[in-house]
Amino acid sequence: MELYLFGENFFEKHLLTSAGQLTELLKGPHKIWLNISGLGDHKLISELGNLLNIHSLTIEDIMDAGQRPKFEEFDDFVFVSTKMIYTKRALEELEIEQISLLIGPNYVITFQENHKDVFDPIRTRLENPTGRMRKLGSDYFAYTLINAITDHYYKVMEMVSEANEDLEDQIIKARKKVKLEDLYIHRKTLQEIRKNTWPMREIISDWKKSDHPVLNEKNQIYLNDTYEHTIEILENLELQRETITTLVEIYMTQLSIKQNEVMKTLTIIATIFIPLTFIAGVYGMNFTYMPELEWEYSYLIVWVFFILSAGLMLYYFKKKNWF
Amino acid sequence: MELYLFGENFFEKHLLTSAGQLTELLKGPHKIWLNISGLGDHKLISELGNLLNIHSLTIEDIMDAGQRPKFEEFDDFVFVSTKMIYTKRALEELEIEQISLLIGPNYVITFQENHKDVFDPIRTRLENPTGRMRKLGSDYFAYTLINAITDHYYKVMEMVSEANEDLEDQIIKARKKVKLEDLYIHRKTLQEIRKNTWPMREIISDWKKSDHPVLNEKNQIYLNDTYEHTIEILENLELQRETITTLVEIYMTQLSIKQNEVMKTLTIIATIFIPLTFIAGVYGMNFTYMPELEWEYSYLIVWVFFILSAGLMLYYFKKKNWF
Amino acid sequence: MELYLFGENFFEKHLLTSAGQLTELLKGPHKIWLNISGLGDHKLISELGNLLNIHSLTIEDIMDAGQRPKFEEFDDFVFVSTKMIYTKRALEELEIEQISLLIGPNYVITFQENHKDVFDPIRTRLENPTGRMRKLGSDYFAYTLINAITDHYYKVMEMVSEANEDLEDQIIKARKKVKLEDLYIHRKTLQEIRKNTWPMREIISDWKKSDHPVLNEKNQIYLNDTYEHTIEILENLELQRETITTLVEIYMTQLSIKQNEVMKTLTIIATIFIPLTFIAGVYGMNFTYMPELEWEYSYLIVWVFFILSAGLMLYYFKKKNWF
Amino acid sequence: MELYLFGENFFEKHLLTSAGQLTELLKGPHKIWLNISGLGDHKLISELGNLLNIHSLTIEDIMDAGQRPKFEEFDDFVFVSTKMIYTKRALEELEIEQISLLIGPNYVITFQENHKDVFDPIRTRLENPTGRMRKLGSDYFAYTLINAITDHYYKVMEMVSEANEDLEDQIIKARKKVKLEDLYIHRKTLQEIRKNTWPMREIISDWKKSDHPVLNEKNQIYLNDTYEHTIEILENLELQRETITTLVEIYMTQLSIKQNEVMKTLTIIATIFIPLTFIAGVYGMNFTYMPELEWEYSYLIVWVFFILSAGLMLYYFKKKNWF
Amino acid sequence: MELYLFGENFFEKHLLTSAGQLTELLKGPHKIWLNISGLGDHKLISELGNLLNIHSLTIEDIMDAGQRPKFEEFDDFVFVSTKMIYTKRALEELEIEQISLLIGPNYVITFQENHKDVFDPIRTRLENPTGRMRKLGSDYFAYTLINAITDHYYKVMEMVSEANEDLEDQIIKARKKVKLEDLYIHRKTLQEIRKNTWPMREIISDWKKSDHPVLNEKNQIYLNDTYEHTIEILENLELQRETITTLVEIYMTQLSIKQNEVMKTLTIIATIFIPLTFIAGVYGMNFTYMPELEWEYSYLIVWVFFILSAGLMLYYFKKKNWF
Numbered sequence A, B, C, D, E: 001m002e003l004y005l006f007g008e009n010f011f012e013k014h015l016l017t018s019a020g021q022l023t024e025l026l027k028g029p030h031k032i033w034l035n036i037s038g039l040g041d042h043k044l045i046s047e048l049g050n051l052l053n054i055h056s057l058t059i060e061d062i063m064d065a066g067q068r069p070k071f072e073e074f075d076d077f078v079f080v081s082t083k084m085i086y087t088k089r090a091l092e093e094l095e096i097e098q099i100s101l102l103i104g105p106n107y108v109i110t111f112q113e114n115h116k117d118v119f120d121p122i123r124t125r126l127e128n129p130t131g132r133m134r135k136l137g138s139d140y141f142a143y144t145l146i147n148a149i150t151d152h153y154y155k156v157m158e159m160v161s162e163a164n165e166d167l168e169d170q171i172i173k174a175r176k177k178v179k180l181e182d183l184y185i186h187r188k189t190l191q192e193i194r195k196n197t198w199p200m201r202e203i204i205s206d207w208k209k210s211d212h213p214v215l216n217e218k219n220q221i222y223l224n225d226t227y228e229h230t231i232e233i234l235e236n237l238e239l240q241r242e243t244i245t246t247l248v249e250i251y252m253t254q255l256s257i258k259q260n261e262v263m264k265t266l267t268i269i270a271t272i273f274i275p276l277t278f279i280a281g282v283y284g285m286n287f288t289y290m291p292e293l294e295w296e297y298s299y300l301i302v303w304v305f306f307i308l309s310a311g312l313m314l315y316y317f318k319k320k321n322w323f
């Protein structure tokens, strides 16, 4: 358990090992950020639950990695559950990690599934004694955490945009061959992001409208900004989804056009030569009485017929705009 | 009729045979759970109706297995009608059973179509003297029933997810052949679940908002939790539906691509050999006067023509990216 | 004009011939149901209009068979316009008949297009002196009419469900050949039902919310029941529509799969034999100098080539999973 | 400028040439309908603007033929802008003409783009001294104009319905060949009508809700009737749109089925005869050493093989249900 | 930094180089338009920020070219962020430039990304001493800017309409070949315009509803007009989108019909001649014992068979309506 104690002229970082150590600190003059990585230590979490008067259903929500993002007010604190999204490369499976926040009058407690998170810039800024984070209350600190999470959604969206441009190149400019699997993973990624961004919007909206005493009215302008960012992400998502749909439609149309061309090639060749081959076959028959075989100009006439017939066919297909 | 009498220090299980036996117990100090399995005994149910002052339309709702789930307030009790869902395996037909609840001040009466239900864990927990169920009111007990029902929706959803992953394997990774029937059953199952989960959401929402005297304001937090679960199920359902739609689209695209390849193979072979066969046919004709037949190098020249012509065709198809 | 006079201890059936006869009866102690079948007698209807103070626009609404279903309050009565639906068999054209109701303090007047209707069970129940219909007010009687109409929507829906199961058999189990016309009529039937059920829902909702003096607050519970039924019908309709969409999609996919198989068959046969036929054609040429023709083992070698070549082709198609 | 002066016992028709002539008449005892056809005379319209105190933005709205239909209240009058629709035949381009109304306490001024309009029945009814139009206020007169416009939408809708039935005949009963262009024009017509009917609904709704002094509360019932008509038109439009979508889908399915049959025919013929032609080709080869050629029953055996092979193929295709 | 000072009898244009110069002018009697092109000079913008008391988040919004359009009220001014759209030709990539407005009691400050803008007509009108712009307040001036921006959306929409008519010509009248890329760019352009027009509607709606002291209630009628224009643009967009969808569907249908015709041509030719070629091949075999070869009329009979067989086939295809 990482513990940060901070105030306008104070900054300390500790590693806590038991919930009990927190009791004194909560009464102290400093703001507290307690970050718990890993949800395996049930005893610790239930001690914290007792200490801070957390309802058993909320403990369940913290422990359940599949919890739907939410904002909930309690007597002593505000509870926020949301998701962090990471991705290394476009079209890689997204990593989604749940994070829960308890925002009390002088503390913020965060529960993560593992040590990886998106808060390193915040850890650095916390050490800066003139930053707003050190002056404003615990709710402003919680806002910076949410803001850091949302900023990471932007990064994921950028990768998605790039993947979309790749797809555009593949389909519209036909530079590379389209892998249907990529298309599928791409769409699933967009679904995943949307699934997690929609409730984000709700959470921040609830937060903005809340008049819980730990939330300072003056900091609402910061939440407005984050709220706009989630709207931007959602609008961008819808645009990306539409783009993919359009691209897939165009790809299907391209396939149809190609198939039409293949069929035309086959039909032109077959339609010209199959009848001619029949005529050649006829004069290859071995009947005893076939008067034409003896005629002097038969062979010439047959060739004239071959060429005229092929020419007419070609003219007909040309007129039908087949090539 | 299973009858459970319970209170903080009391637990008894009886088998009731007539509605009359209930009259005394309702005045007693204990909470009552009366579970009626099978709706065939019209006389019994109408006796109960008289005893508890149930409107004839509500009796009809209890008896009609196709009743739309609902929450309705009456003077003496609250009436809830909903569905339990079971399934043994994914892609098996779902079993859907209607269950109606009457929640009175000190009783909960449940009406099921048959003996099978999802309440065995509750029967066990009821015997535990320190459980919340024994201490809190009849509305909390009714909540545990609804919660048990919702938990079973989760189990069904898990099977659906697995079936979806199977389908993904079949289509994306082409491991197995797709059975269109499975696809159809799969979609129908999702429709069925959605049809029954949507009104569930409404019911619990109505329950939360209700201020009927038998519903204790303090237990609303438990309903909030169940409400979130139904939302999660619905969101998950939408995701599964989208996934199927995407998969089917990709499957159709795969079919188109394959058909295109089949056509190309045919066209390449036919376009190369049909004209050559014609030429061979020409020199198989039996005309008396065909000067080329006598020439010494005719046969060689014809073979050179065959090979050049085939080569040119192949080059043309290669350039068109047909293989 | 059928006229029913009824009360708790009274029941009479008359055949009225002029609107004038009604004047006295309206002042009498009995409840009145006047049923007018056929809208051709303009004089009669305008007399009724004058007698009951019906606005000319309402008269128009009664006469116009294409009137959108509606609920409208006037000083003396409530006006309801809706549709009855009949069908003899699934996939037969629906019969839709407009019916208008005037609900006054002690009368209900119904206007139908023809003699056929869905009210025979009500005519029978009216003769029963202990029925609720005889005791409760004219609004309850109007409710029983609306309820009878709604019950008929259920019957139509059942036929639609059966037609859908037929379609399922035809497509999924391939028992019968799909007739596209049936599919079209089926969809149109669903559209027709929906077009008429949607406003039904509005009407009953308006009726429920109305506090017009002729509508007794105590009978609202009956309308709730009918309202639920219209919701059930609408939900069922949506389900049937989705099912058809899914079935049509699967049918299209089946067609694509079949076409793919046809193409593969053609391609396999043509790709194997067309090149072989070319070779046979080559050795059927009549050139004087074709050294191979004289060789002793030529014919054997050619057969070996034929068989090897066909075998290789088959192996290639097998590997490509074409059969 | 057509000018009608009318009242309960008064009716005069004039042709006005300047806006000035209007000043006196507006103070007079008669109701006025001034109908201006053609928007080219800017001077006249700006004089009217000054005379009646019309805002410059409203003048712009009157002059701009692409103005979105709207209802706007001003101090002295109500401004309504809407569209008249005409069509001569189904699947002809629609004619859409903008019409603006100023409804003052004793006048209605209409601005049209040209002389053609839908008001001839109103001109006739205006001469009838006992009509409601002569007795009721200028707002009732304006209602009759709007009503006449809406009635014309019905006529257009009837033509659309007929065009749809034609299309149904062409596709379902295959009586005529489908022209894709017709389909396109048809859809565009529906879009155009909808584009203009939607705001119509809004306008009438605003009119109904307005409590502007020139609008008499008692005439609201007439607007209700017109409002219902616009709803009917919109519902009908949606139905027609769905019908077209269904028809196009069925047409596409028919195309697929036909293509499948064409392919089957080709495949059956080719699959039967291509291998046989190969065999015939083999025995047409000119190798010196082909023992079978000399055998007495070779020719018979080959024919037996030909017939058996074709028979087997046919049996196989029959079993696959290909014909 | 362009600076315009203006009032009823005053007009001056300056080029400002530092924020400090503004301090005095803001206290002066004239209205101010300060136009800043280029957002690179961070120092200047932060000086302005301090001078005018702009929140750091608003500075960020001004600097971030991807900011979602918005309307926000502050104590001293109103902040509006929106987009200007230019395009040179249809189907060219759109140029989208962000513009931010600060509307204070006597000033409007605009921030653009570069020097290009849509305000030249306004610069000209500003020099006209009798224009409304000179008389009315800073909010009216801001309205003229927004109005100029919206008018440019119209111009872009006109180009889109023309591109759509081109596409219509290409597809319906088949004048030119369809480029799928154009289709894609076309759709993307529509998406882009919509993405930017939707929030425009919100902004103007918020502006209309705002009662911020710098916004004069009397100028609301002008915003109404602009609001209607954005609605018109959005409705037009939807229409264009539907048109494209319809066109693409028709194009796909055309492709299907063409492919069907190609297949029919191939099938007719192949089905007629392949069996005939087989027969010719049979009589080209070199068996010693082929009695027919010697018969006198064999050759004639074979030709009769050829012609009859081809005739029958043609008759069959004719009856099947294949040509």
Ligand SMILES: [Mg+2]
Pocket: A057, A060, A061, B225, B228
């Ligand atoms: Mg929970």
Ligand SMILES: [Mg+2]
Pocket: A064, A066, A067, A068
């Ligand atoms: Mg959970």
Ligand SMILES: [Mg+2]
Pocket: A037, A097, A112, A113, A114, A115, A116, A117
């Ligand atoms: Mg972590």
Ligand SMILES: [Mg+2]
Pocket: A068, A069, A195, A196, A199, B235
């Ligand atoms: Mg979610």
Ligand SMILES: [Mg+2]
Pocket: A207, A208, A209, A210, A211, A212, A215, A216, A217, A220
């Ligand atoms: Mg607040």
Ligand SMILES: [Mg+2]
Pocket: A147, A225, A226, A229
């Ligand atoms: Mg931010």
Ligand SMILES: [Mg+2]
Pocket: B057, B060, B061, C225, C228
């Ligand atoms: Mg019921």
Ligand SMILES: [Mg+2]
Pocket: B064, B066, B067, B068
């Ligand atoms: Mg029911």
Ligand SMILES: [Mg+2]
Pocket: B037, B097, B112, B113, B114, B115, B116, B117
């Ligand atoms: Mg059961």
Ligand SMILES: [Mg+2]
Pocket: B068, B069, B195, B196, B199, C235
């Ligand atoms: Mg339901």
Ligand SMILES: [Mg+2]
Pocket: B207, B208, B209, B210, B211, B212, B215, B216, B217, B220
């Ligand atoms: Mg409550």
Ligand SMILES: [Mg+2]
Pocket: B147, B225, B226, B229
């Ligand atoms: Mg739970």
Ligand SMILES: [Mg+2]
Pocket: C057, C060, C061, D225, D228
């Ligand atoms: Mg009417």
Ligand SMILES: [Mg+2]
Pocket: C064, C066, C067, C068, D232
């Ligand atoms: Mg009507």
Ligand SMILES: [Mg+2]
Pocket: C037, C097, C112, C113, C114, C115, C116, C117
């Ligand atoms: Mg009838």
Ligand SMILES: [Mg+2]
Pocket: C068, C069, C195, C196, C199, D235
């Ligand atoms: Mg309707």
